[in-house]
Amino acid sequence: MQTPAGQGDAASGIHISVRGLKKRFGPKVVLDGVDLDVRRRSSLVIIGGSGTGKSVLIKCIIGLLAADSGEIVIDGEDTARLQGRAREALMAKFGMLFQGAALFDSLPVWENVAFGLIQGRGMARRKAREVALEKLAQVGLPEQVADLYPAELSGGMQKRVGLARAIAHEPEIILFDEPTTGLDPIMAAVIDELIVRTVRQVGATAITITHDMNSVRRIADEVAMIHQGRIIWHGPVERLENSGNAYVDQFIHGRAEGPIRMAVRR
Numbered sequence: 001m002q003t004p005a006g007q008g009d010a011a012s013g014i015h016i017s018v019r020g021l022k023k024r025f026g027p028k029v030v031l032d033g034v035d036l037d038v039r040r041r042s043s044l045v046i047i048g049g050s051g052t053g054k055s056v057l058i059k060c061i062i063g064l065l066a067a068d069s070g071e072i073v074i075d076g077e078d079t080a081r082l083q084g085r086a087r088e089a090l091m092a093k094f095g096m097l098f099q100g101a102a103l104f105d106s107l108p109v110w111e112n113v114a115f116g117l118i119q120g121r122g123m124a125r126r127k128a129r130e131v132a133l134e135k136l137a138q139v140g141l142p143e144q145v146a147d148l149y150p151a152e153l154s155g156g157m158q159k160r161v162g163l164a165r166a167i168a169h170e171p172e173i174i175l176f177d178e179p180t181t182g183l184d185p186i187m188a189a190v191i192d193e194l195i196v197r198t199v200r201q202v203g204a205t206a207i208t209i210t211h212d213m214n215s216v217r218r219i220a221d222e223v224a225m226i227h228q229g230r231i232i233w234h235g236p237v238e239r240l241e242n243s244g245n246a247y248v249d250q251f252i253h254g255r256a257e258g259p260i261r262m263a264v265r266r
Contacts, residue, residue, distance in 0.1 A: 015040035021070035032229030048226040054209040095171035103150040110146035135164040156187040176208040
């Protein structure tokens, strides 16, 4: 997903800068000094094996988890210790598509999409419904879906609703947690196309974590690989196949043999 032409230095500048980020849970070190830059209005995809810290990293960036040490600088401001209204203002910059969509089963689709607008911003329900219908149309869902409940939708439709909710307030930064997990290859390609199109329309910076290498190639401008709590490679998606990094090469081709060793009980 390429940065729109004509944006100049503002588009190519650094939107998010992570330095020396560390996070552990008891004796388990998950992030061990992560350094990462994310360009404004670019699409960065973070890859790496299960349990390597991908989800923990984006949860630290959005503020759902507190880092043990290090810096997370967004728009030039160190956000690690923000509180109160300053933290709320930061959170308003983010949208997130959670793994499994994470919809509220008890609410109809339109209220799921408008939840943050009503509960977080105090928008009137009638106006919020109008916005929800607009965002549902943006992700290819007809108006009649609005009054259905999540249980009445397919997995792919639930992902679309989750995407509509993520962009409802037109955020500056959108995080995608395994957006194609559990989908068949055709629906995964549809969701990827929607991600690319909607992120462009909103003009947002996107960070995605995924194991789906087909998805990586469809949506990424840049790719970063995390291994043992650190970023070991970061570059344009065009260089992914010839990264010169043995860990990256093993991972993207799914080879059992290589420097990445999986613990297997015998």
